[in-house]
Amino acid sequence: MEMNASTFERYATMLGDLTVQFGTKLLVAVIVLMVGLWIIKRILKLFDLAMLKKKVEITLHQFMLSIISILLKAILVIIFASMVGVETTSLIAVLGAAGLAIGLALQGSLSNFAGGILILFFKPFKSGDVIDAQGYVGVVQEIQIFNTILLTLDNQRVIIPNGLLSNGCVKNVFVETTRRVDLTFGISYGDDIKKAKTVLQNVLDANEHILKSPQADIFVSAHADSSINILVRPWVNSENYWPVYFGVMEEVKLAFDREDITIPFPQRDVHMIQPK
Structure with missing residues (x-):
């Protein structure tokens, strides 16, 4: 009976010592955890202010804050586990293997993910x-x-x-404030090139959306199969590109009709051979 009491007392003492030791470690670890979370919150606030000042795209802004938060909290959890006596080497190895497996399984998604980061960061x-x-x-x-x-x-x-x-x-398409409109008009080989160029210039001058500077280019670009092609290159503010494009196309046709300038089109002659 005395032997059993002695053994019980010894185990009780050991349990008490372990409780004190582990309790102390746990208390210190909890304090470190609380302080760490407070520090992480402050760090995230600083990053938030820095990205607001740099006017980072909102999607990238939120994503970067999330990534930084996850990384810092993961480090804090590993520190906490180490302080309470958990073997962190095995934990890191398991996390690394899991990360590798997930990465291999999501190769396509990771490519799109990396592409999204590049687009949001470099802003093409x-x-x-x-x-x-x-x-x-x-x-x-x-x-x-x-x-x-x-x-x-x-x-x-x-x-x-x-x-x-x-x-x-x-x-x-419209990243620059101005843009050149490239238009090609064909006239017949029997028409007066200089007259056609004058008519084209008058059409451009009458359009209020076409910029005076830089000056529009008008020149012969090709001797095609059935037409002389004249290339017209006016400059416009980017928001006026399509109104000028469609407007000039219509006005040139009307002007050519008034001035009897022919816009040729491909023709095919069919010869019927009568059987003898």
Whole structure:
């Protein structure tokens, strides 16, 4: 009986010592955790203010804050686990293996993810821009982390993966304030070239949206099969591109009709051979 009491007392003492030791570690770890969370909150606030000052795109802004928060909290959890006696080497190895497996499974998504970061960071285009990419022309409605949403000129919504946009050719149509309109008009070989060029210049002068500087170019561009092609290159403010394009096309036809300038079109002669 005395032996059992002695053994119980020894185990009780050991349990008490372990409780004190672990309790002390746990208390210190909890304090470190609380202080760490407060520091992370302050760091995120500083990053938030810095990105607001730099006018970072809102999508990238929120994404960067989320990534920084996850990384800092992951580091804090590892520190907490180490302080309470958990073997962190094995924990890090497991997390690394899981990350690798997820990365291999989501290769395509990660490519789009990386493309989204590049687009949001380097800003080859932004919301509201008109772009020509992957065979589509439209207004950029939203740049998401994985995809970019376009609204085409005929009011269709197109979702393009960011990986394709970051690795492919993207034409930002109206990023500059001015743009050149290239138009080609054909006249017959029997028409007066100088007269045709004068008529074209008068049409351009009458259009209020065409800029006086730089001056429009008007010159013969080709001796085609059935026409002399005259290239017309006026400059306009970007928002007036399509009104000028369609307006000049119509006005030139009307002006050529008034001045008896022929716009030729391909013709085919068919000879009927009568059987003998």
